[in-house]
Amino acid sequence: MSEPTCWLNGEFVQASEASISIFDHGLLYGDGVFEGIRFYNRRAFRLHEHLLRLQRSAAAILLELPYSLDEFAAAIEHLVAGFPEPDGYLRVVATRGKGALGVDPRSCPCGSAFIVADQLALISEERRRQGARLICATTRRLPADGLDPRIKSLNYLNHVLARIEANNVGADEAVLLNAQGHVTEGTADNIFVVRDGRLMTPPVSDGALEGVTRSVILELAPTLGIVAEECTLNLYDLYTADECLLSGTGAELIPVAEIDGRRMRDCPGPVSEALQRAYTATVRSSAAD
Missing domain, CATH: 3.30.470.10 (Aminotransferase class 4, branched-chain amino acid transferase, N-terminal domain)
Incomplete structure (x- = not known):
């Protein structure tokens, strides 16, 4: 190349x-x-x-x-x-x-x-097939009253520190919480969980980036008959989810196998697989226009 x-x-x-x-x-x-x-x-x-x-x-x-x-x-x-x-x-x-x-x-x-x-690959294809292993970082997401998460700035130091935590324990990615202990996002991706067929992701007001790929997923879900919503999530919601997936321009869609040693019930689960198929079709359709 x-x-x-x-x-x-x-x-x-x-x-x-x-x-x-x-x-x-x-x-x-x-x-x-x-x-x-x-x-x-x-x-x-x-x-x-x-x-x-x-x-x-x-x-x-x-x-x-x-x-x-x-x-x-x-x-x-x-x-x-x-x-x-x-x-x-x-x-x-x-x-x-x-x-x-x-x-x-x-x-x-x-x-x-x-x-x-x-070229950019945030995770190996083998790990993508097996599902990513996540930890919840002790490094907290910068609060929205200090730096609005909708600003995609060059200051990513707290994300870097969280990723170092993941690296130190052999995990693939870290999840950042906000000062209130609510889930925000990964170091370079948004996060979704599925429970009883319902797709949930943290709102921007909790510290999540207003991700473009995240928006695509929220657009696709209703077309697949999947109920999707933005709602505050806590560690309990991650630990007890049926499925979990990461999304982002760099990440695309990555299924999650475990978080802090807790295995997801399905990886990839039926909702994640349906979204992956729909996302791939959307990308191919866009590229063919």
Whole structure:
């Protein structure tokens, strides 16, 4: 496979040659926003939704995007067309740009942006077939009154710390709770549980990211006759679930086999399997349009 190509501030360069200033506030302070986007058969999946979320995240932190959404979309189309494989992953990043040391954003006259196309697998195919092993991390999700979970910012340190906890015990992923002990999400994915055929996922108000793949699942469930709802979940709800699955652009759909040593009754269960089939069909249909 040839080296991935990167789009950096309006120019296409080899990824190994792309560079940003060490004074970029995205690097120094995590001052920026990003999106992860999958493409299938050289078509970016739910591109419009991802770019709108990028725009909203930027607006929420008073970051003026240095390029229009149309310019981002055109760059993505070019990268996808030139990628050596028909399927892959895109990372779209916009930062405050180069500025003086110190957190004051007024020293950054112009934002910076880049997009890179590559491959991403959050879990091995063998583990995906067997089901992921999860732990509940002691690291808590940042509270919504400190940083709104709808902002997809570059500050992922608490997620990194939670993932380190999972790594230390040989688990595949960690679940973060909020300050009240309610379930929020994984380190890079949303979480769903199934009980008595009913599909449940934490609401954004509890600290869950407003995930694009999460929205697709909530759209698909009623078409399959599955009752789906957003509701507050606690550890008890995870431990006693019939099924559990993770969703995300990077994750796609991952069935969960166990949480904190407690085995799910089914992995993958009938609801998870039905959603996987419907999701795959949706992706293929989108890629064929």
